[in-house]
Amino acid sequence: MLKFAQRLLPPRVQRALDQLGETLSVITEMRDPRVMASLGPSALRGLVFKRGKQGEPTLTPARHSAYFDWSYPGDQAEMAELYARAKRGQWDGDDLPWHLGVDFENADKSMFPMDFLDWELGEELGIRLTEAERVRLITDMGTWSLSQFLHGEQGALLAAAQVTEAVQFMDGKLYGATQVVDEARHVEVFARYLETKAQKLYQINDNLFTIIDALMADSRWDIKFLGMQIMVEGLALGAFGTMYNQTKEPLLKELLKNVIQDEARHVHYGVVALREHITKQLDERERREREDWAFEVAMLMRNRFLAYEVYDEWFSHRLSRASWRQFIGRSPGMEGFRTLMFSRLVPNLREIGLLSDRIRPHWERVGLLRFANGRAADQVTAEEVLAGEVPAAAA
Numbered sequence: 001m002l003k004f005a006q007r008l009l010p011p012r013v014q015r016a017l018d019q020l021g022e023t024l025s026v027i028t029e030m031r032d033p034r035v036m037a038s039l040g041p042s043a044l045r046g047l048v049f050k051r052g053k054q055g056e057p058t059l060t061p062a063r064h065s066a067y068f069d070w071s072y073p074g075d076q077a078e079m080a081e082l083y084a085r086a087k088r089g090q091w092d093g094d095d096l097p098w099h100l101g102v103d104f105e106n107a108d109k110s111m112f113p114m115d116f117l118d119w120e121l122g123e124e125l126g127i128r129l130t131e132a133e134r135v136r137l138i139t140d141m142g143t144w145s146l147s148q149f150l151h152g153e154q155g156a157l158l159a160a161a162q163v164t165e166a167v168q169f170m171d172g173k174l175y176g177a178t179q180v181v182d183e184a185r186h187v188e189v190f191a192r193y194l195e196t197k198a199q200k201l202y203q204i205n206d207n208l209f210t211i212i213d214a215l216m217a218d219s220r221w222d223i224k225f226l227g228m229q230i231m232v233e234g235l236a237l238g239a240f241g242t243m244y245n246q247t248k249e250p251l252l253k254e255l256l257k258n259v260i261q262d263e264a265r266h267v268h269y270g271v272v273a274l275r276e277h278i279t280k281q282l283d284e285r286e287r288r289e290r291e292d293w294a295f296e297v298a299m300l301m302r303n304r305f306l307a308y309e310v311y312d313e314w315f316s317h318r319l320s321r322a323s324w325r326q327f328i329g330r331s332p333g334m335e336g337f338r339t340l341m342f343s344r345l346v347p348n349l350r351e352i353g354l355l356s357d358r359i360r361p362h363w364e365r366v367g368l369l370r371f372a373n374g375r376a377a378d379q380v381t382a383e384e385v386l387a388g389e390v391p392a393a394a395a
């Protein structure tokens with residue numbers, strides 16, 4: 001009845017109501033009041049005030065403690081090994097084949113294949129486009145994805161710097177410094193690609209802003225770690241892996257290959273640091289809060305990266321947000337991305353002690369518990385990550 005009444009309203013009002021409904025559903029889905037206290041203000045800044053879309057820099061207050069240890073202990077062998085590997089694995093963004101021209105409209109050099117979207121479903125929903133328009137929409141979806149990668153990389157750069165200050169392992173600080181450089185290089189190459197090749201930049205997605213804002217403002221170092229090294233890095237690996245496997249654009253493929261190898265190290269670091277902390281140092285109440293926080297953030301990531309920024313540009317005057325949501329949400333490309341992302345994320349949560357019997361039914365309810373027995377990041381090689389396969393369960 002309500003839906004019917006809504007359809008009688010002018011399209012602009014319908015869109016605003018739909019957006020408000022989505023925002024409220026994000027906030028009301030948070031069952032744990034402590035999770036609400038942590039994510040709620042960021043959801044307001046991101047989803048309601050759209051702070052990332054104001055065309056001006058954002059100032060996010062940070063309240064964590066910097067942790068010094070004047071005795072310089074060699075305190076974590078696995079992190080020391082990651083530090084050594086990271087030093088050997090450095091590369092220069094200038095060495096990528098930037099001289100190659102791009103031709104996104106050529107099917108052999110497109111950012112995404114045409115079947116990334118389900119055109120038949122689109123027709124049913126009222127999306128009628130010429131062949132040339134379809135090619136342009138696919139290119140815009142690719143550019144939108146790359147723009148979100150860039151915004152995420154800026155978040156990763158600043159978060160990696162915070163985490164390097166706050167982490168309580170000396171070997172973790174040395175390793176963390178390499179990650180700061182890695183993330184700077186990722187910002188450099190994605191920004192350069194968007195500026196010189198795609199020649200377009202989409203604004204930050206509101207949900208991505210919310211997650212980054214929440215983990216930057218939280219004073220607890222392990223929440224920053226959980227948010228950045230496990231959740232956002234997991235999201236990035238799923239997204240980069242999907243694009244790496246599907247793109248036919250040679251420069252982009254090379255760029256993503258290099259970035260993915262760095263990101264595999266970053267998630268590995270997150271698993272090593274948090275496994276020890278969560279399973280041995282937190283009490284049960286604190287552990288439960290992290291478990292709920294991770295689940296809520298996963299839900300923010302699952303259903304909400306729906307390219308509304310592309311919708312606003314292409315369809316806001318002729319299609320409902322609900323139809324767009326179906327078109328993108330059920331597209332084969334986005335399905336593949338979600339599968340890859342969660343096949344990597346869920347085993348990592350298990351490994352760090354955030355997949356107890358208490359939370360498993362919630363993961364089951366949203367259809368993601370099937371990934372619970374996969375191998376965690378410390379057991380997956382960079383080559384396997386590049387192969388883009390859904391990792392098999394541990395033997």
Ligand SMILES: [Fe+2]
Pocket residue numbers: 153156182183186263
């Ligand atoms: Fe990165």
Ligand SMILES: [Fe+2]
Pocket residue numbers: 156183233262263266
């Ligand atoms: Fe990273």
